[in-house]
Amino acid sequence: MPKRSDYITWDEYFMGVAILAAQRSKDPNTQVGACIVSQDNKILSIGYNGMPLGCSDDEFAWGRDVEHDNKYFYIVHSELNAILNYRGGSLEGSKIYVTLFPCNECAKAIIQSGIREVIYWQDKYKDTPEVIASKRMLRTAGVQITEYIPTGRTVNISV
Numbered sequence: 001m002p003k004r005s006d007y008i009t010w011d012e013y014f015m016g017v018a019i020l021a022a023q024r025s026k027d028p029n030t031q032v033g034a035c036i037v038s039q040d041n042k043i044l045s046i047g048y049n050g051m052p053l054g055c056s057d058d059e060f061a062w063g064r065d066v067e068h069d070n071k072y073f074y075i076v077h078s079e080l081n082a083i084l085n086y087r088g089g090s091l092e093g094s095k096i097y098v099t100l101f102p103c104n105e106c107a108k109a110i111i112q113s114g115i116r117e118v119i120y121w122q123d124k125y126k127d128t129p130e131v132i133a134s135k136r137m138l139r140t141a142g143v144q145i146t147e148y149i150p151t152g153r154t155v156n157i158s159v
């Protein structure tokens with residue numbers, strides 16, 4: 001009997017894991033997921049955007065516009081969470097799959113942690129200074145930037 005031929009690709013698998021992680025986010029506006037993968041295709045860490053440990057999802061602000069109290073003061077981005085969630089040692093040479101292009105702050109963390117490739121899906125903030133600065137830093141630091149091209153495959157998960 002031949003082997004199965006309709007299995008998902010590595011890229012679909014890792015971006016799929018990032019998409020699934022994003023589903024954990026409590027952010028009412030934008031849910032982001034990230035999956036860090038070793039050179040030999042082993043998942044090292046996963047993250048999504050959320051409040052820091054011990055900071056209650058029910059007590060901290062989720063709004064965007066209130067000048068003195070809004071989510072941007074508090075939220076840890078998915079990419080930084082994935083980096084910080086890794087307790088196994090070095091991320092040197094790894095790649096990160098992320099559902100939204102990393103901001104400048106996450107780009108710094110990506111570069112400093114030794115991640116060598118960013119595979120991104122959406123880029124809805126591409127015209128903002130943060131993302132322009134992010135791309136400049138990543139390129140200058142030699143981090144490969146790869147756009148994920150959706151394959152259109154639907155994966156059903158019943159939970």
Ligand SMILES: Nc1nc(=O)n([C@H]2C[C@H](O)[C@@H](COP(=O)(O)O)O2)cc1CO
Binds near residue numbers: 027031049075100106
């Ligand atoms: N790459 C990213 N990773 C992230 O985890 N985020 C998070 C921060 C916020 O929780 C949310 C963006 O909220 P909004 O400005 O679209 O309402 O996504 C944002 C970006 C964008 O650069």
Ligand SMILES: [Zn+2]
Binds near residue numbers: 103
């Ligand atoms: Zn960020």
